[in-house]
Amino acid sequence: MDQMRIGKFIAESRKALGRTQRQLAVTLDISDKTVSKWECGKGLPEVSLMLPLCRTLGISVNEMLSGERLDEESYKERAEENMMDLIKENAENKKRMALSVICGTITVIAVCSLITIASYLQLPVIVRILLIILAFATAVAGIGAAAVLEVKAGYYECPGCGELFVPSIGEYVKGYHTFTKRRLTCPRCGKRGMCRHRVVR
Numbered sequence: 001m002d003q004m005r006i007g008k009f010i011a012e013s014r015k016a017l018g019r020t021q022r023q024l025a026v027t028l029d030i031s032d033k034t035v036s037k038w039e040c041g042k043g044l045p046e047v048s049l050m051l052p053l054c055r056t057l058g059i060s061v062n063e064m065l066s067g068e069r070l071d072e073e074s075y076k077e078r079a080e081e082n083m084m085d086l087i088k089e090n091a092e093n094k095k096r097m098a099l100s101v102i103c104g105t106i107t108v109i110a111v112c113s114l115i116t117i118a119s120y121l122q123l124p125v126i127v128r129i130l131l132i133i134l135a136f137a138t139a140v141a142g143i144g145a146a147a148v149l150e151v152k153a154g155y156y157e158c159p160g161c162g163e164l165f166v167p168s169i170g171e172y173v174k175g176y177h178t179f180t181k182r183r184l185t186c187p188r189c190g191k192r193g194m195c196r197h198r199v200v201r
């Protein structure tokens with residue numbers, strides 16, 4: 001799915017009705033930042049907003065996901081392509097999430113082995129120090145890679161308003177977290193809360 005194209009089409013459809021981003025945001029009870037994000041191609045509307053958005057703009061969800069008006073002939077073909085794209089996107093997110101878990105596990109094993117070797121084997125001090133530095137570097141690289149994979153795998157759900165969003169890496173790393181939740185600021189309602197991680201929309 002071409003987010004830039006979808007965003008441009010949303011903007012065109014909105015302007016054709018003579019409405020501002022702010023007016024559209026008020027109708028949908030979302031922030032104008034969210035509308036601007038879609039129109040810049042930086043994210044798709046969450047599924048629960050797709051229908052109200054398209055109704056407001058007088059287009060179909062299929063047309064929005066295609067990024068253009070469709071005639072009867074191309075309508076069915078594009079609907080099938082768009083459906084497959086949505087399924088593929090979810091599958092890719094699941095794959096990234098699994099990779100993130102594997103990456104985290106390998107990191108933990110590697111770091112523990114290095115520290116064990118450095119602690120228990122008879123080694124010159126310089127080798128011990130090098131092994132500990134290597135363990136530290138492995139930990140930083142591994143956790144970083146796992147975090148990048150996880151933050152890209154799916155969305156976080158605001159407990160207040162239900163908005164699905166992808167946090168910035170900075171906010172993601174800083175946020176206090178449990179295994180499935182993370183403290184983040186919602187871009188829609190601005191509340192800070194424990195947001196549940198969802199791999200699929």
Ligand SMILES: [Zn+2]
Pocket residue numbers: 158159160161162163186187188189190191
């Ligand atoms: Zn919220």
